[in-house]
Amino acid sequence: MVYDVVGFQTCSDRDNFRRYVAASLDGEPLHGDRMAAQGETTTASVFPIGIDATAFRKLAEAESSKGPILPDLGEGMKTIIGVDRLDYTKGLPERLRAFEQLLEEFPEHRGKVRLVQIAPPTREILPVYQEIREDVERLVGRINGRFGDLRWTPVTYIHHGVPQDILTRLYREAAVGLVTPLRDGMNLVAKEYIAAQAPQDPGVLVLSRFAGAAEQLREALLINPHDINEMARALDRALTMPRQERWARHNRLWQRIETYDLANWRDSFIQSFAESDTDPVKLFSKKLGAA
Ligand SMILES: Nc1ncnc2c1ncn2[C@@H]1O[C@H](COP(=O)(O)OP(=O)(O)O)[C@@H](O)[C@H]1O
Numbered sequence: 257m258v259y260d261v262v263g264f265q266t267c268s269d270r271d272n273f274r275r276y277v278a279a280s281l282d283g284e285p286l287h288g289d290r291m292a293a294q295g296e297t298t299t300a301s302v303f304p305i306g307i308d309a310t311a312f313r314k315l316a317e318a319e320s321s322k323g324p325i326l327p328d329l330g331e332g333m334k335t336i337i338g339v340d341r342l343d344y345t346k347g348l349p350e351r352l353r354a355f356e357q358l359l360e361e362f363p364e365h366r367g368k369v370r371l372v373q374i375a376p377p378t379r380e381i382l383p384v385y386q387e388i389r390e391d392v393e394r395l396v397g398r399i400n401g402r403f404g405d406l407r408w409t410p411v412t413y414i415h416h417g418v419p420q421d422i423l424t425r426l427y428r429e430a431a432v433g434l435v436t437p438l439r440d441g442m443n444l445v446a447k448e449y450i451a452a453q454a455p456q457d458p459g460v461l462v463l464s465r466f467a468g469a470a471e472q473l474r475e476a477l478l479i480n481p482h483d484i485n486e487m488a489r490a491l492d493r494a495l496t497m498p499r500q501e502r503w504a505r506h507n508r509l510w511q512r513i514e515t516y517d518l519a520n521w522r523d524s525f526i527q528s529f530a531e532s533d534t535d536p537v538k539l540f541s542k543k544l545g546a547a
């Protein structure tokens with residue numbers, strides 16, 4: 257409560273904070289987003305972090321004019337892209353199992369789809385991160401061994417960073433962006449995938465309902481990342497979605513990330529901070545303190 261403004265990524269995070277202040281600090285709501293507790297006032301508001309959407313789209317447009325970056329595996333080959341730190345929050349083993357389930361349950365996709373998973377290392381010193389890496393590598397090997405053949409490797413797994421220009425090309429080439437964290441404050445990869453799409457022929461975002469981004473990106477295919485069957489079915493739906501529906505969903509998603517971009521995040525935060533200084537309750541308590 258000593259802060260003038262406390263920012264949250266989502267309404268649900270902000271509401272949790274308000275409930276906590278009311279229940280545990282005897283707080284009470286004031287006007288708008290202001291709250292009072294323990295002799296202090298603060299503003300608890302939602303500022304969803306955005307990306308520089310227009311710049312990202314332009315970069316993707318320019319980069320994609322250089323041609324495809326992935327090897328040509330014949331007409332009709334579709335790509336699913338995942339880009340995440342190799343972190344226990346990102347739901348990577350569940351995602352790989354869902355891809356395996358897709359190939360199992362929908363054999364028509366065998367030989368026609370590949371999953372490109374970019375997962376650079378993070379906090380490798382911790383045992384839990386070593387375990388998740390072993391899990392992921394075991395699953396990649398299992399899927400490739402089980403379904404792959406001499407021509408087609410189902411999962412391409414890259415365990416290092418990739419420059420942003422290459423990343424934008426990968427996003428744009430992929431028919432599906434697969435973002436399935438078990439929990440995430442926001443998730444910028446989801447927004448980058450949308451920004452990188454070709455507007456007339458966009459791909460489909462499959463997004464965890466437990467990512468903060470899901471509150472804004474409602475036209476994505478929202479899934480429960482613990483439910484392997486639901487994810488596999490969403491992947492099938494994304495891979496077979498008609499162009500008109502892809503276009504309509506993408507159009508709405510793009511408008512939202514363009515409106516709530518990085519500049520909007522910065523400006524709304526600063527404006528809220530400036531307004532908190534003119535809060536009558538705060539000015540009154542400041543005056544009292546000085547007296
Ligand atoms: N292999 C990679 N190479 C380059 N950039 C990456 C790679 N993996 C993730 N990133 C970048 O890191 C950022 C991840 O942000 P986010 O999705 O919010 O997750 P988190 O902050 O939890 O890592 C994105 O901007 C993404 O482009």
Ligand SMILES: O=P(O)(O)OC[C@@H](CO)O[C@H]1O[C@H](CO)[C@@H](O)[C@H](O)[C@H]1O
Nearest residue numbers: 341342343344345346378379440441442
């Ligand atoms: O140590 P933990 O378990 O609290 O780790 C939380 C971590 C899991 O990804 O998330 C935070 O650290 C990340 C990298 O350092 C950061 O990118 C993320 O935004 C944080 O929430």
